[in-house]
Amino acid sequence: MKKLYKFLLSCLGLLLLSFSGYAQCSNQITTKYYNNGLLVTDNTNKGQSGYTGTVCPTAGAAYTFSASSTSNARMTWSRVITRGSTPDLDVVSNIETRLVPSPNEFEVELSFTTTTTFRLESDAGKGSYPGNNCNNTTISYVYLTLTPALALSSPNFSGVCIGSDVTLNASGSTTGVYTWTANGVTLNKTSSSITEKPLVTTTYTVTTSTNCGTSSQQLTIPVKDVTISPSAPTICSGQSTTLTANYNGDNTGISYNWTVKGGSTSLPTTKSITVTPTATTTYQVVVNTNDCGQFTKEVTVTIGAPTVAISPSAATICSGGSSSLTAVSNNPNATFTWSPSTSLSSPTGATVIASPTTTTTYTVTATTPCGVVTSQVVVTVTSSAEYKVTPSPAVICSGSSITLTASSNITAASYRWYKTTDLGTILSTTASLTVAPTANTTYRVITTTSCNTNTTDVPVTVKASPSVTVSPYNISIRPRSSVTLKADDGTTGTTNTYAWTASTESATSTLSETTQSITVSPRTATTYTVTVTNSVGCSATSQSVINPNIPLPVELISFVATWTSSAPKLTWATASEKNNAYFDIERSVDGSTFQVVGKRLGAGTTLSQTEYQFSDESVYETAASTLYYRLHQVDITGESNYSPVRSVQPKAGKYTFQAEVFPNPYEDKVTVQYRSFGAGTTTLTIHDVLGHTLLTKTVAATAGAQEIELPEAASLSAGVYYLTIRQGGQQQVMKLSHR
Numbered sequence: 001m002k003k004l005y006k007f008l009l010s011c012l013g014l015l016l017l018s019f020s021g022y023a024q025c026s027n028q029i030t031t032k033y034y035n036n037g038l039l040v041t042d043n044t045n046k047g048q049s050g051y052t053g054t055v056c057p058t059a060g061a062a063y064t065f066s067a068s069s070t071s072n073a074r075m076t077w078s079r080v081i082t083r084g085s086t087p088d089l090d091v092v093s094n095i096e097t098r099l100v101p102s103p104n105e106f107e108v109e110l111s112f113t114t115t116t117t118f119r120l121e122s123d124a125g126k127g128s129y130p131g132n133n134c135n136n137t138t139i140s141y142v143y144l145t146l147t148p149a150l151a152l153s154s155p156n157f158s159g160v161c162i163g164s165d166v167t168l169n170a171s172g173s174t175t176g177v178y179t180w181t182a183n184g185v186t187l188n189k190t191s192s193s194i195t196e197k198p199l200v201t202t203t204y205t206v207t208t209s210t211n212c213g214t215s216s217q218q219l220t221i222p223v224k225d226v227t228i229s230p231s232a233p234t235i236c237s238g239q240s241t242t243l244t245a246n247y248n249g250d251n252t253g254i255s256y257n258w259t260v261k262g263g264s265t266s267l268p269t270t271k272s273i274t275v276t277p278t279a280t281t282t283y284q285v286v287v288n289t290n291d292c293g294q295f296t297k298e299v300t301v302t303i304g305a306p307t308v309a310i311s312p313s314a315a316t317i318c319s320g321g322s323s324s325l326t327a328v329s330n331n332p333n334a335t336f337t338w339s340p341s342t343s344l345s346s347p348t349g350a351t352v353i354a355s356p357t358t359t360t361t362y363t364v365t366a367t368t369p370c371g372v373v374t375s376q377v378v379v380t381v382t383s384s385a386e387y388k389v390t391p392s393p394a395v396i397c398s399g400s401s402i403t404l405t406a407s408s409n410i411t412a413a414s415y416r417w418y419k420t421t422d423l424g425t426i427l428s429t430t431a432s433l434t435v436a437p438t439a440n441t442t443y444r445v446i447t448t449t450s451c452n453t454n455t456t457d458v459p460v461t462v463k464a465s466p467s468v469t470v471s472p473y474n475i476s477i478r479p480r481s482s483v484t485l486k487a488d489d490g491t492t493g494t495t496n497t498y499a500w501t502a503s504t505e506s507a508t509s510t511l512s513e514t515t516q517s518i519t520v521s522p523r524t525a526t527t528y529t530v531t532v533t534n535s536v537g538c539s540a541t542s543q544s545v546i547n548p549n550i551p552l553p554v555e556l557i558s559f560v561a562t563w564t565s566s567a568p569k570l571t572w573a574t575a576s577e578k579n580n581a582y583f584d585i586e587r588s589v590d591g592s593t594f595q596v597v598g599k600r601l602g603a604g605t606t607l608s609q610t611e612y613q614f615s616d617e618s619v620y621e622t623a624a625s626t627l628y629y630r631l632h633q634v635d636i637t638g639e640s641n642y643s644p645v646r647s648v649q650p651k652a653g654k655y656t657f658q659a660e661v662f663p664n665p666y667e668d669k670v671t672v673q674y675r676s677f678g679a680g681t682t683t684l685t686i687h688d689v690l691g692h693t694l695l696t697k698t699v700a701a702t703a704g705a706q707e708i709e710l711p712e713a714a715s716l717s718a719g720v721y722y723l724t725i726r727q728g729g730q731q732q733v734m735k736l737s738h739r
Contacts, residue, residue, distance in 0.1 A: 050143035056212035057148040058427065059205045061111060065118065068105045072129040073122050075100050077108045080117040080143065087141050092119060099129055113152040113217045117145045148172070150215035152206055159222035159249065161292035162199055166221050169193045173208035181205045183691030198223050199733060200691055200722065224249035226287045226295040231720060232665065232739055234302045234330040236370030237278050241332050243285075243299055244272040250291040257286040261298060277301050300665050302739065306331040308366035310377040315354070315411040319383055321450030322355040323411050327364045327375070334366040354379050385410045385451035392458045397465045397538035401436035404458055410449035418444045420457060437462055463536045466496060470530055470544035479548050482521040487530040487542065489516075495535045503527040522546050554580050554602070554633055557609070561629050561646040568616040568648045570629055576607045584632035585614050589680040589728030591628045591645065593700075602633070625649065625730065658732065659725045665737035672708045674725060674732075676701040685724045686713065686736065694721070701727065713738065 055061075067075055078092035100106045110118070123129075125138040150172040160166055170178050170192050180187040180194055182202050187194065196204070201223045207216040226247050235241050245256055258267035261282040267273050275283060280302045287295045308329045315323040327336045327350050341347035343356040354362060359380045366373050386409040396402045406415050417427040420442045427433055427443075435443065440461050447454045468489040477483050487498055500511040500518055504526050511518065520528060525547040533539045559572040570585060580602030586594035597618050603610045619627065627650065631643035659674035672684060686695040695712055716738050723736045 049141075050145065052145045052147070054212070055146050055148045056210065057113075057150055057215050057217050058425075059207070059216035059218040063110050063112070063146075064107055064426070065110065065120070066105045066107045067100070067120055067122065068103050069100065069122060069124065070102050071124040072099070072101050072132060073124040074098075074128040075106050075123075076121040077106075077110075078119045078121070079110075080119050083117065083143070087119075087121070087139075090119065101129075112146065113148065113219060115145065115147040115151065117143055119143050148215070148217065149210035149212045150206070150208060150217050152204075152217035152219055154204075154219055154221060156221055157219060159224050160198070161224055161249075163197050166196045166198055166202075166204075167193065168196070168204055168206070168219065170206045170208070170217070172210045172215065174211055175209050177208065179207045185691065185693070198691075200225075200687075200689055202691055222248060224289075224292050226285075226297050228285065228297055228299040230299075230332050232300060232302070232330075232718070232737060233332045234304045234306065235277075235333065236306075236331070236368060237303050238276060239333060239369045240274050240276045241301060242272055242274045243283060243301075245285045245287055245297065246271075247287060247289060247295070249289055251289075253290050255288045257288075259284050259286075275301060277303065279303055298735075300737070300739075304330075306334060306366060306368040306371055306373050308334065308336075308364060308373045308375045310362075310364055310375050312377070312411055314378055314380070316380040316382055316409050317356075318385060318410060318449065318451035319357065319381055320355075321381075321410075322353050323379055324351060325354055325362065325364075325377060325379075326351045327366060329366045329368070329373075331366070331368045334368045337365045337367070339363050339365070356381055382409065382451075385449045385454070387447050387454040387456060389445060389456050389458050392456070394458060394460045395463060396437075396460060397463050397536075398438060399436075399465050401434055402460065403432050403434045404443060404445070404460075405432045406445045406447055406456070407431060408447055408449055408454075410451060412450075414448045416446045416448075418446075420444050435460065463538050464534070465538040466532045466534045466540045468530065468532045468540045468542045470528065470542045472544065474545045476547045480521065480523075481548075482519050483546060484517055484519045485528055485530075485544060485546075486517040487532055489532050489540075497533045499531045499533075501529045503529065520546060522548060524548065554578065556631075556643055559631065559643055559646055561627075561648040563648050563650055564615065567619055568627060568629065568650075570614045570616070570646070571612070572631065572643075573609060573611045574603070575609055577603050577610060578605050579635040579637065580604060581634050581636045583612065584634065585616070586630050586632055587616060587619075588628040588630075588645075589626075591626075591647075593680045594628070594630060595680070596632070602635075604636075619650075625728070659734065661723060661734050661736060664735075665739045666713070667739050668714050669709055669711045670713050670736065672710065672723070672725060674706055674708075674727075676706045676727060680727060682706070682708070682725065682727045684708065684710065685726070686710075686716070687722045687724070689720060689722070 065077060074097065076097040077095040079095060080090060080092050082091035084090045095110065096108050098106050120142045121139060123139045124132060126132055150170065152168065152170050154166060154168045156166045173192065177190050178192055180189050182196060182204055198221060201220065203218055203220040205216060205218040207214065226245055229244050229246060233241050247254060256269050256271055258269070258273050259265065261284045280300065282298055282300045284296065284298050287297070289295070306329055308327055311326045311328060317323050336348060336350055338344055338347050338352055340360070343354060343360065345353035356379055359378065361376055361378050363374055363376050389404060389406045394402050394404065414429070415431050416429055417433040418425060419427070433443065437460055440459070442457050442459045444455060444457050466489050468487050471486055471488050472483065475483070489496060498514055498516055500513050502509055502511055504524055525545060527543055527545050529541055529543045531539055531541045554577040555575040557573050557575045561568055561570050582602050583600045584596045585598040585600070587597045588594040597616055598614050600612050600614060626647050628645050628647050630645045632640060633643065634640040659672060661670060661672050663670065676682065680701060681698050682701045683696065683698045685693060687693055694716060697710065697712065699708055718738050721736045721738065723734045725732050
């Protein structure tokens with residue numbers, strides 16, 4: 001996403017004097033930039049000038065600065081760290097310097113999340129540019145200070161160790177409420193400052209209302225880690241390959257210890273090693289760093305047949321255009337030859353540029369010590385380009401979003417998205433743009449191909465969504481009584497339609513009622529949800545929980561859970577009991593799913609105080625940080641009720657939660673083995689290296705050794721993933737490789 005800031009420098013004519021070879025140059029700079037979407041023009045005649053602007057930012061925005069001159073000049077873009085009393089005393093970080101012939105433009109793309117000053121230096125004096133003959137000093141400076149309406153900063157922006165604290169600070173909200181996401185996952189935090197512990201490199205995004213509308217910013221916090229390249233090489237038997245351990249942190253004093261996994265023979269203690277296995281072998285490296293301690297990483301070198309593929313798999317170009325073709329082999333020592341060689345930048349190499357005049361099929365041959373493999377790609381030459389945007393036009397309901405996708409039949413098309421009301425802000429440079437306008441808005445996409453440039457406007461119409469609340473909201477009622485629920489949508493006798501569902505702990509069912517009000521008589525705690533749809537097809541939902549307040553047939557006066565020397569101990573007492581048959585003692589490791597672990601007979605009917613106790617000796621091992629207990633009281637008629645839940649913390653350090661995954665790397669399926677510390681649910685989640693959730697699986701578990709197969713993991717693309725296994729308050733994260 002980009003906002004366009006233009007600085008047009010006009011070096012006005014030369015003042016020729018009567019002395020041969022002597023000239024004086026004036027240097028006027030015309031500065032054009034967007035101040036919160038409005039184009040502003042300022043002039044600097046000589047020397048230096050400063051201007052300020054406000055940005056209403058969008059997460060990931062990049063800003064394009066452009067400068068041009070009527071004279072040839074040497075121009076430098078810089079980021080100002082400290083402003084001096086004169087330009088030569090400035091402390092700056094140079095972005096780029098370029099010799100700019102008139103009237104060409106000099107562009108750089110920048111990003112910032114806090115108030116930042118940029119400096120443009122333009123030198124049109126003698127010697128600044130080949131052929132310039134001005135003898136006077138003709139250097140001019142323009143300073144532009146840009147302040148985002150929403151600022152985001154972090155003292156940890158340069159990177160942290162795995163699991164270390166990252167603090168993010170935002171400011172600029174008019175409501176004081178901030179919405180945070182980490183790699184696209186919403187965090188349950190709304191304050192201006194948050195602290196996280198990322199396990200992988202993470203992009204944090206914050207969104208809030210500011211004085212210029214809804215604004216968002218993002219920061220990517222690198223997590224220091226060790227990677228091995230190539231990550232999963234396949235070679236021929238007896239062939240050599242070089243493995244390199246790369247660390248993105250402080251490499252001062254770093255050490256490497258390579259071994260064959262499961263073996264005792266040490267390999268060279270260097271960053272890179274060359275290995276020549278005769279069978280598929282897994283190598284392990286232990287890397288000791290000064291800033292983040294020790295890392296242990298593995299890589300499997302597979303003995304197998306070579307493969308080759310071409311990217312893109314097919315290409316279309318305009319007459320006179322070209323396409324880049326890249327060959328990729330699983331064998332790191334493969335060499336590539338292309339045919340036919342006509343209209344190619346080179347007949348050899350992994351990447352070539354194809355510029356055929358007619359549709360041509362190219363063949364790449366990958367040569368390895370254990371064989372030759374080929375692949376083909378068709379480069380189609382067309383005389384015209386096709387452009388399309390879907391959907392167009394588009395309609396959404398307020399509060400929702402829609403993704404607009406532009407496409408072309410020409411390979412390597414580039415895209416720029418704008419609002420037609422603000423052509424200074426580039427919203428996206430990808431083919432797709434996801435938007436959530438609150439009012440009717442027209443978006444413009446400019447698609448550039450080797451054929452031409454196409455402009456398409458896409459109107460997005462926003463229809464009003466209903467608002468609804470269910471009343472009464474979250475109440476308790478007497479057993480076997482009823483209550484009338486009403487969907488309050490601010491209307492009476494409208495064309496709105498209503499759909500109701502009822503959800504208990506075990507199931508969700510659709511109710512037959514389609515009226516604004518319904519009367520219900522639940523026997524257990526039930527969540528009622530209504531979906532209201534208005535005449536334009538937009539919907540809204542609301543819920544209410546109705547809980548029958550059923551008293552216990554016993555008068556429970558105390559219920560305590562404590563941890564003794566080796567097991568939880570439960571004690572409870574009743575002041576009176578009526579038809580009490582027994583108590584089931586139930587345990588949970590997550591506070592949600594309970595299992596019966598014991599039983600105590602009740603006193604029947606009595607007006608005297610009765611005391612009970614129970615030691616949960618079945619908890620012979622646990623990694624749970626908290627155990628939960630409740631009493632399930634059952635009377636002689638079979639009716640039953642539950643007591644409040646009590647929790648207890650086992651002694652720290654008694655047990656550890658351990659899991660293993662095999663095979664790793666895997667091809668078709670992967671199996672997880674772990675020891676469960678009690679009955680409950682276990683959740684397995686697979687993330688990619690960016691933290692995106694790709695697979696989640698929840699299974700029931702009993703105490704003891706468990707084994708779970710994940711055939712769903714076969715559908716993942718080859719690469720590296722992170723598998724998290726979680727039971728109760730304990731979890732373990734493991735690296736997972738898919739070949």
